[in-house]
Amino acid sequence: MKCNAVSKEAVVIICYLVGHEMLREKMTTTMAASRISRKLFNLLPVCKKRQHISIQYLNSQISNSTNHRFLSSSTQESYDIVIVGGGIVGMATAREILGRHPNLSVAVLEKESKISPHQSGHNSGVIHAGIYYTPGSLKAKLCVEGVELLYKYCDENNVPYKKCGKLIVAVTPEEIPRLEGLLKRGNENGVKDLKMVESHEIKEYEPNCVGLKAIHSPHTGIIDYAEVTRSYGRTFEKAGGKIYTNFEVKSLDVTKESSPESSSGITHPVTVRGDNQAVQCRYVVTCGGLHSDRLAELSGCNREPRIVPFRGDYLLLKQEKCDLVRGNIYPVPDPRFPFLGVHYTPRMNGDVWLGPNAVLSFKREGYNLTDFNLKDTFDALSFRGLRKLALRNLAFGIKEMYRGFYIGATVKQLQRYVPDLAREDVIRGPSGVRAQALDREGQLVDDFVFDSGTGDLGSRILHVRNAPSPAATSSLSIANMVTDKVEQTFQL
Numbered sequence: 001m002k003c004n005a006v007s008k009e010a011v012v013i014i015c016y017l018v019g020h021e022m023l024r025e026k027m028t029t030t031m032a033a034s035r036i037s038r039k040l041f042n043l044l045p046v047c048k049k050r051q052h053i054s055i056q057y058l059n060s061q062i063s064n065s066t067n068h069r070f071l072s073s074s075t076q077e078s079y080d081i082v083i084v085g086g087g088i089v090g091m092a093t094a095r096e097i098l099g100r101h102p103n104l105s106v107a108v109l110e111k112e113s114k115i116s117p118h119q120s121g122h123n124s125g126v127i128h129a130g131i132y133y134t135p136g137s138l139k140a141k142l143c144v145e146g147v148e149l150l151y152k153y154c155d156e157n158n159v160p161y162k163k164c165g166k167l168i169v170a171v172t173p174e175e176i177p178r179l180e181g182l183l184k185r186g187n188e189n190g191v192k193d194l195k196m197v198e199s200h201e202i203k204e205y206e207p208n209c210v211g212l213k214a215i216h217s218p219h220t221g222i223i224d225y226a227e228v229t230r231s232y233g234r235t236f237e238k239a240g241g242k243i244y245t246n247f248e249v250k251s252l253d254v255t256k257e258s259s260p261e262s263s264s265g266i267t268h269p270v271t272v273r274g275d276n277q278a279v280q281c282r283y284v285v286t287c288g289g290l291h292s293d294r295l296a297e298l299s300g301c302n303r304e305p306r307i308v309p310f311r312g313d314y315l316l317l318k319q320e321k322c323d324l325v326r327g328n329i330y331p332v333p334d335p336r337f338p339f340l341g342v343h344y345t346p347r348m349n350g351d352v353w354l355g356p357n358a359v360l361s362f363k364r365e366g367y368n369l370t371d372f373n374l375k376d377t378f379d380a381l382s383f384r385g386l387r388k389l390a391l392r393n394l395a396f397g398i399k400e401m402y403r404g405f406y407i408g409a410t411v412k413q414l415q416r417y418v419p420d421l422a423r424e425d426v427i428r429g430p431s432g433v434r435a436q437a438l439d440r441e442g443q444l445v446d447d448f449v450f451d452s453g454t455g456d457l458g459s460r461i462l463h464v465r466n467a468p469s470p471a472a473t474s475s476l477s478i479a480n481m482v483t484d485k486v487e488q489t490f491q492l
Contacts, residue, residue: 078268079105079242081486082281084249084295086110088120088225089467090287091232092479093486097285098239100483101492106241107279108233109272111248116229118365119289120472122432124314124345124353126328127151127161127221128470131168135188138448139468142481144190146474147219153476154223159231164346166220166328167202169211171416175332176213182332183215193218208324208418220328224348225472232475247274252284252298254457270460283490284461285482290364290435296463299453305437305445305466306383309364309376310339312356313404315411316429322352324425329417337396338389338444342413353429354414357400360386367431369404388442437466448478450485462489 080101083094086108098106110117129147133140154161170179179196186194195216197205202214233243253271268280288295293307317324329344339358346352360380363373380386390397403409411423437445449466452458462485467478486492 076271076278076280077107077242078280079107080268080281081106081283081285081490082270082272082279083108083285083287084272085287085289086112086115086229086233086243086245087118087287087289088116088229088232088472088475089289089464089478089482091115091229091236092475093285093287093464093482094241095232095236095239096476096479096483097486098236098241100487102239104492106236107281108236108241108243109247109249109274109279110243110245111274113245115233115243115245116226118433119435120229121226122367122430123225123472124356124432125222125224125347126166126345126470126473127223128473129166129186129191129194129217129220130189131182131186131191131194131215131217132333133185133189135185139446139470139474140189142474142477143470146470146477149476150223150228150473151221153231154228157231157235159223159228160348161221161223162346162348163219163221164327165205166217166330167197167205167209167211168215168217168330168332169202169209169417170213170332171211173212178332178335179213179215186215186217191217191219206326206329206418208420209329210419211417222328222346222348228472228475244277244279247277249295249298250274252457252461254455254460256456270457282460283486285464285486286461287464287467287482290433292435292463292465293437296451296453296465299457299461299463300455301451301453301458301463301465304385305439305449306379306385307364307435308380308383308386308438309361309366310358310434310436311361311366311431312358312434313369313431314353314355314429315407315426317352317354318425318427319350321421321425322346322350324418324421325352331417338393339400342410344414344418351429354426355410355429356432357403357410358434359397359400359404360390361433364435365433367433383438383440385438385440385442388440389438389444390442392442434469437468448481452489460490462486 081097081104083090090108094106094108127147128143130140130143133143168182170176183194183196197214197216199212202209202211205216237243249272251273255266255269268282270281270284272279286295290307290309293303297303325344331341331343333340342355344354362377363371364376408423411421411426415421439445445466446468451463451465453461464482471478
């Protein structure tokens, strides 16, 4: 049985009381190596003479004699690699690293009480096929690879999903050339079995949907990404990984690593500290999502690209109306606007989500209209990149805020695709918050961003600062890429 330093102290005291000399000698030798406080050793003869001492008194003396330095050097767990962030990208990366390097010790630190608490557990749950993305881009490549890997993983690990398909519907003549461009993109990206359907054919897939033309994507699906993340966590732990919850990282420190011939024993020079706990490691990979810029700042990185939180509010179809749609119904993206627009999304539990809008969230993890955090709000509004984005898209932003407050305005947009939808068919639903990376000119950062930091600490850290949508669909292919980067950066 592995015994931590405080437990060893207690055992030594008990040994003095009951007279187990051999065990006492062995345990005190072990403690000497960990520099136990002299105060406790002075206490032991007194305990032996008195032959009686309360457990509460012993605990208080042990606690008083165990200073911060002793805890940080002797009771901390040590790992080869620590992943900060228990979302879908962090968990996928952790299991991929451990899968390739089973002899390494790997841990994941998650600040909430469970994994997948934020973006990974607050999203539409769509498995994207890879239609929208620029041919040859990393996003396109990772999505097309990722969707195949995800379906295969789910089949092998009994994670439920549904291939319910998707229609991307053009409802005005102006949208048809853009729709044709999307079909060309999808085919160039290698998306399987895409088909352009005419107006009368739309009803074969969606009886209540109208449009001039549509793209049908049969391999688009739906899934519960929170369950996917939990499954990644289970396979990671089964392989020997460790997950810490309620561990919010507050600081990262580094000491000089011992040379191979040294006897000082410093082989895990990075200390990752939370409020009341810490772990030591050789290397750190951060996958912080909504807090990726703040985590990067801990190792001396520039805050830019800055994470600006955008909340998306969904409506819910009432249960008796859920048969209005069979699969995903999406609009043709408008290149003038930064976000996609409202759509119909079935859920694994039988619900149908409608929306979302896209508005600035005044709290990075704020899922309600009235959620507010002063630090997060000041952080966003003081950033020139957000101000530039807002000025360029002022009319769009006002409309999105209006639709957030007035359900009827959102329903009107949705009726373009399903005219039978009525205001009384919907109720307010859940919300999600997207970690949108912005540069200082107000441009959405649409590519992956990796960073490290400065000095000795920077050489031992890899920050995944931006993993853009569709990161959940692409989580396994992203994990492959990040692990390649980890092997290259840390020379594993």
